[in-house]
Amino acid sequence: MDGSAATATERPPAGAGVARVRRSLAAVDLAALTDRERLELVTELERLKGAACALQARAVEEVRASQTRDGSQGARRGLRSQDARRSLGSQVALARRESPVLxxxxxxxxxxxxxxxxxxxxALEQGLVGERHVLEVVRETATLSRExxxxxxxxxxxxxxxxxWRSAGRAAQRVAAELDAAGVVRRMERAVASRRVTVRPAPDGMAYLTVLGPLRxxxxxxxxxxxxARAVAGGRCADxxxxxxxxxxxxxxxxxxxLSGRARGTVTPVEVQLVMTDRALLGTGDPLRSPMExxxxxxxxxxPAPVGRAWVRAAGAGAVWVRRLYTAPGGRDLVAMDSRRRGFSGLLRRLLVLRDDVCSTPWCDAAIVHADHTHPVRAGGPTSLANGAGRCARCNQVKEAPGWRVHVVxxxxxxxxxxxPTGRRHRSQAPPLLGWGSDPPPGTSALESHLAALLDAA
Structure with missing residues (x-):
């Protein structure tokens, strides 16, 4: 064996030293420090975060160069550049435990x-700034030439x-506008095409409805x-x-x-899927479960259970449909459901969305757009709840790129x-029926036992 081969074999993993530093942080004796020393430690840790981000950036750029050069696996398989970029972005997202878009x-x-x-x-390597600073600067220079x-x-x-970080972005924006005013105008014109409406959860049962549109x-x-609103609150609105x-x-x-197109006092004419136990909604069912679940x-x-019950009461008779969802023994998961259809549709698709909640790719958390066959139909995969997975459009497309594999554990x-494609393995698990943090009580009810027996007999 030559020297280079021996060195490659004996070289410790690149992340081993970083892992030792990370573990050593837990051993710092904060009680022995003064307040000044503790705050100086906070400052140094913040600088360490910036330096770590810079190292991540260099590592990711090396991976990008490795996977896009002519001799790479993707190039040998004829992977299109767009698909290669999408695949790389998803790999980096898994490594950083964030969504594919990020x-x-x-x-x-x-x-x-x-x-x-x-x-x-x-500046990032020296820890003088953080990731958010450089992100804002790069974003505001996106339309500029390299020069x-x-x-x-x-x-x-x-x-x-x-x-x-906001001031950093504005400084970059100001210089960019000075250097290439026409480019900034073109960017603003193109941005109009991305106008949209989005919704995201907020604390305490609220949500944000965001309209992205032209500034004026x-x-x-x-x-x-x-x-x-000021006229109504001040009593100056007659109606x-x-x-x-x-x-x-x-x-x-x-x-x-x-926005909903309804008159004051009427019910919103859309469906909101609220999943609750019969105990929490009606006070009936398994006495071991809490009515406040x-x-x-x-x-x-x-x-919260009182909020869910209030929603149902406020909707009024005739505006609420109740559908029973049968769970496996223990109350954690929905009972399996098969279909002979190739595509997930109807109740089967609804059941899949209720089970997975959001995209099943680890750390993605995007809304489910596609009901996907984990084991493809072309390879004999059935259209069943057990073989189905909720995915966003991006993750469903990436899964089909060369080097990616998904299977049911x-x-x-x-x-x-x-x-x-690098062989790194990442696992995801469907949440409990009532969401992460819910804890079904031990034991099974008579109904669950009966359903389990029927499933075993089938």
């Missing part, structure tokens, strides 16, 4: 920092240590809402009473009423193993 973003950030913005990269981006790097990087239109709509609401609450009620709105999180609770 993985894509970090791949692009790494390439720019390593090759186009050396001064900003040095103009270098000018921004030279002028803005020395300012970064004294700026917050959004500001105008908000101003009109505020004028109306609507404040009823104790502040101006902010009136504005929110008005916007939701107009929270419910769940798939894709949005838990709902366990059926109940459903556990999937995702293998990326």
């Amino acid at each position: 993985g894509d973003r970090f791949v692009g950030l790494s390439h720019v920092l390593v090759h186009e913005m050396p001064a900003t990269m040095r 103009h981006r270098a000018v921004v790097d030279e002028r803005v990087a020395p300012l970064l240590p004294r700026l917050g 239109d959004v500001v105008g709509a908000q101003a009109a809402l505020q004028v109306h 609507e009473a404040a009823d104790g609401r502040a101006a902010g609450a009136v504005a929110a009620d008005t916007a939701l009423r107009l 929270p419910g769940r709105v798939p894709g949005h999180g838990p709902v 366990r059926g109940s609770p459903l556990e999937l193993e995702l293998v990326d």
Whole structure:
């Protein structure tokens, strides 16, 4: 064996030293430090985070170069450049334990920092700034040429240590507008095509409805809402009473009423899937379960039992449909359900969405768009709940790229193993029926035992 081969064999894993440093942090005796020393430690740890981000960026850029050069596995398999980028972004997302969209973003950030913005990269390596600072600078220079981006790097990087991340982004934006005003205008024009409406959960049973649109239109709509809301709250609106609401609450009620197309006091004509136990909703069923056990709105999180019951009461008779969901013994998982159809549709698709809640790729958390066959139909995979997985569009496409594999590790609770092109393995598990944090009581009810017996007999 030659020397180089021996060195490659004996070389410890690259992350071993970093892992030792990470473990040593838990051994720091904070009780022996003064407050000044503790705050100095916080400062150094913050600098360490920046330096770690810079090392991540260099590592990701090396992976990108390795997987896109002519002799790479993807090139040998004829993988398109777009598919290769998507595959790489998903691999990085799994490594950083974040969504694929954020993985894509970090791949692009790494390439720019390593090759186009050396001064900003040095500030990150030295821990003078954090990841959010450099992300804002890179984002605001996205439309610039490499030469103009270098000018921004030279002028803005020395300012970064004294700026917050928002100010860093505005500084880069200002220099970019000076260097390439036409490019900034084109970017603003293209951004109009990305206008959309999104929703995301908020604490305490609330949610954010976000409208992304042209600045003047959004500001105008908000101003009109505020004028109306202040008039109602001040008692100056003849056709609507404040009823104790502040101006902010009136504005929110008005916007939701107009967007849903309903008159005041009517029920929203859409379906909201609220999953609750019969004990929590009706007070009947298994006496071992708590009547205060929270419910769940798939894709949005838990709902306290009193709130769920209030929603049902407020909807009124004829506006609520109750569908029974049968669980396996223990109450954790939905009972398996088969279909002869090739596509997941109807109740089977609804059952799959209720089970998985969000995309089944680890750390993705995006809304389910596709009902996917874990074992493909072309390879004999059945259209069944056990072989189904809820995925976002991005993760469903990436799964079909060369080097990616997914298989079912366990059926109940459903556990999937995702293998990326480098051989790294990542596991995900379907949440309990009522969401993560719910804890079904031990033992089984007579109904569950009877259902288990029927399933075994089938």
